[in-house]
Amino acid sequence: MKIKEIIVVEGRDDTVAIQRAVTADTIETNGSAITEETIERIKLANEKRGVIIFTDPDFPGEKIRKTIAERVPGCKHAFLPKQEALSKKGRGVGVEYASVEAIQQALRHVYEEAAEWREDITLDDLIAAGLIGGPLAKARRQRLGQILKIGYTNGKQLYKRLLMFQISKEAFYHALEQVLQEEKNNE
Known part of the structure; x- marks a missing residue:
């Protein structure tokens, strides 16, 4: 390569x-x-x-x-x-x-x-998804970062990276769905 x-x-x-x-x-x-x-x-x-x-x-x-x-x-x-x-x-x-x-x-x-930032994903989306605040937030952000291949971040950095790399709302929710399914399977 x-x-x-x-x-x-x-x-x-x-x-x-x-x-x-x-x-x-x-x-x-x-x-x-x-x-x-x-x-x-x-x-x-x-x-x-x-x-x-x-x-x-x-x-x-x-x-x-x-x-x-x-x-x-x-x-x-x-x-x-x-x-x-x-x-x-x-x-x-x-x-x-x-x-x-x-x-x-x-x-x-x-x-x-991205040359121009679009704000498809909001901070409210991250809060509602349990990625900011709450006992599972850190683990969820860590796994979401792996799935999206954007690395581990704190809540504020996650928001900035999602915007900076123009992660679509669709890709975000698809990855989040995978995180939540994995949590459910591990219960």
Whole structure:
């Protein structure tokens, strides 16, 4: 599998994991303190070939993703479910721990930020679905993020991602139906 875009990752171990899974070039941020020079390289890469942000499914990874997305509009995003990114010893989370198959799957489901946001889904929809507030909200958001391939988020981030990636109301409710059915089956 060859990737045209340049993939932005956090570090050298992530680059090694990506290159085991696909043929691609990477830019490493070397942590969450992204330098101006790195931002400029990402901007140039985005202009020339496009960029896919592929950071770890943890707080620092989300911070890096948000920083880059704010500074370099028009990037694409790949998300790895947290359970696919756990180290074998369970002490770490990162792209570098993911299997070849998990990385390839994430890169097959890349999202592009919409140029113009439509507000098909409302915060009221999320509240009514039990995705914000309530004892099952976190687990539901986590599973919904897996199904839609947009990563885990808190309630506010979920709303923003649904809009940013233009997830249709139909796709949202289809995924939600799957989450609720799985809950019912696990009772």
